[in-house]
Amino acid sequence: MFVKIIASIGPASSAPETVERMARAGANAFRLNFAHGNPEQWKQFVEAVREAEKKVGKPIALIGDLRGPSVRLGTLENPVEAKKGEIIVMKLANEAKGGDEKVVPVPVPHFFEVVDVGDLIVMDDGRVRLRVVDKPSPDEIEVVAVTDARITSRKAVVIRGKDYELPAISDYDLKCIEFAIENDFDYISLSYVRRAEDLEILKSILHKKGRPDIGVIAKIETRSAVENLDSIMDVADVVMVARGDLGMIFSLEDIHYYQTLIVSKCISRGKPVIVATQLLESMIENPVPTRAEVVDISTAVEQGVDALMLTGETSIGKHPVEAVTWLKKVIDHTEARMGDKLEAIARAARCRHFDLGYRFVRGVIELAEDLEAKFITFSMKGNTPRMMASIRPKMKLFVASNNWKALRKISILWGVHPFYVEAQSYDEGLAKAFSEAKRLGYVNIGDIAVLTYGLREEKQYVEILKVAEA
Known part of the structure; x- marks a missing residue:
């Protein structure tokens, strides 16, 4: 995957x-x-x-x-339900009873500074849409329900076409x-x-x-x-x-x-x-x-x-x-079933300018692709697998590390299959990565495997092996 x-x-x-x-x-x-x-x-x-x-x-x-x-609603004791065309009041407050009162609390003064008559207010991923029809006071507005609406506590409040200038x-x-x-x-x-x-x-x-x-x-x-x-x-x-x-x-x-x-x-x-x-x-x-x-x-x-x-x-x-x-x-x-689409994604990912590190990564990835090999790497910080995933390789990346933080962070990246090995050096880590990959069934007898380790100041290392035994 x-x-x-x-x-x-x-x-x-x-x-x-x-x-x-x-x-x-x-x-x-x-x-x-x-x-x-x-x-x-x-x-x-x-x-x-x-x-x-x-x-x-x-x-x-x-x-x-x-x-x-963001701006979120305050606490509603009861949901506010309105039919299309009904009027609802939004006022500066932390909480409100809701229900038949049709009053919705907004505990953020900045909201009332930004909103104007005619604005469209959207909530709950677009399910609630309200049009501002009046602003009777600096801390209160009246809105009409554009569609039937059910409003509950602490929903995010968006004003279509406007951003809030609040602290990040x-x-x-x-x-x-x-x-x-x-x-x-x-x-x-x-x-x-x-x-x-x-x-x-x-x-x-x-x-x-x-x-x-x-x-x-x-x-x-x-x-x-x-x-x-x-x-x-x-x-x-x-x-x-x-x-x-x-x-x-x-x-x-x-x-x-x-x-x-x-x-x-x-x-x-x-x-x-x-x-x-x-x-x-x-x-x-x-x-x-x-x-x-x-x-x-x-x-x-x-x-x-x-x-x-x-x-x-x-x-x-x-x-x-x-x-x-x-x-x-x-x-x-x-x-x-991606076929040519996978090729197109890889081309798009590889058309940008590459520094020396990226050129090495691209070269070793394309070597593995040409050989239809299994790819195994050892990384201590996760930088190399991040670069590898970014160029969208057409095979899985089996990535070992002695750093749980690095493994967790790269677990959401394209094609990366992370696993832990105990190691004190890159050479030891790569050797253990290969052994563990065989144990886990990532590589099998007869497979060609390309092995490399994380980018460092020293010369890069690449090894090509044919798996003779599991």
């Missing part, structure tokens, strides 16, 4: 046995959304993932998702970052990124706290992020096409265009890319996907993404394990 699976963890999937089943079904990483829950619950989620990692025997990445500069990292986000550091998360994703400076702030915080090894994921879900994509890619370790809010900022009919644009730019720049949201939305309720969802997944796979991420399907859905199972099944079947 080239394309990896990220599953969001939540109330529906937090039981340790469910996490383990999702990992066995194909999940390579788990995402924890810091917008929901509390540290006590998060700690249980983390423990469940790390326990599953031990039982399943493969590195699993942990991703913490920050709220970022809130005080709440800082607490979440501390939690991620204390619990050894592998990546932190920042929501509502607008410009490269937003990511630089997060990276600076991690560096000052002594954790520059935690990767930073830029969620592309604002108009500004799309406009500033090139500079954002310069700073981000990974880019995510966050289709939920992207589909509220832009018209739905434009989402395929923007997904294709972002993915193709990432591949041409060698930047890992994830596609997320509504891949299997119907499986929140149903045990099987729709035909359209299967086609959507196949399209993303054929575009050459590194990973696909399930959100509500696994965090709140009724069938979290089945969702992972179906996603893997569709990925596998699509990859088996």
Whole structure:
């Protein structure tokens, strides 16, 4: 499998046995959304993932998702339900009774500074659409329901065509970052990124706290992020096409265009890319996907993404394990029939300028492809496999390391199959990687194997072997 699976963890999937089943079904990483829950619950989620990692025997990445500069509703005692054409009041408050009162709290003053009469407000991945019809006071607006609407607590509030000028990292986000550091998360994703400076702030915080090894994921879900994509890619370790809010900022009919644009730019720049949201939305309720969802997944796979991420399907859905199972099944079947599309992805990934290190990586990858060989490498930091995955090799990359952090981080990359070996040097690591690859069945008698180790200041090392014994 080239394309990896990220599953969001939540109330529906937090039981340790469910996490383990999702990992066995194909999940390579788990995402924890810091917008929901509390540290006590998060700690249980983390423990469940790390326990599953031990039982399943493969590195699993942990991703913490920050709220970022977003506006969310306050707490509603009861959901607010409105028919199309009904008026709802949105006011500056932390909480409201909701229900028949038709009053919705927004605890962020900046929201009322930005919103104007005529604006379209979108919530809940586009299910709720409200048009602003009056602004009777600086901290209150009246909206009309464009469609039937059911509004619940703490939903993100998007104003179509506008971005909020809020701090990139809130005080709440800082607490979440501390939690991620204390619990050894592998990546932190920042929501509502607008410009490269937003990511630089997060990276600076991690560096000052002594954790520059935690990767930073830029969620592309604002108009500004799309406009500033090139500079954002310069700073981000990974880019995510966050289709939920992207589909509220832009018209739905434009989402395929923007997904294709972002993915193709990432591949041409060698930047890992994830596609997320509504891949299997119907499986929140149903045990099987729709035909359209299967086609959507196949399209993303054929575009050459590194990973696909399930959100509500696994965090709140009724069938979290089945969702992972179906996603893997569709990925596998699509990859088996890619043919010329795989060639096209590889060409797109290899047409950029390469420095000396990338030239070595490209050369050894193409050598293995020409020989139809199995590829085995040993890396201490994960830099070499990241470069290798970025040029979209046409065979699996069996990557060994003595560094669990590196293994977890590369587990979400295209074609990488990571495993642990105990080693004190590159030569020892590569020898043990070959032995372990044989033991795990990655290489068999008669296979040709190309072996190399991580890039260093010294001469590069490549060995070609024909496996004579298992």
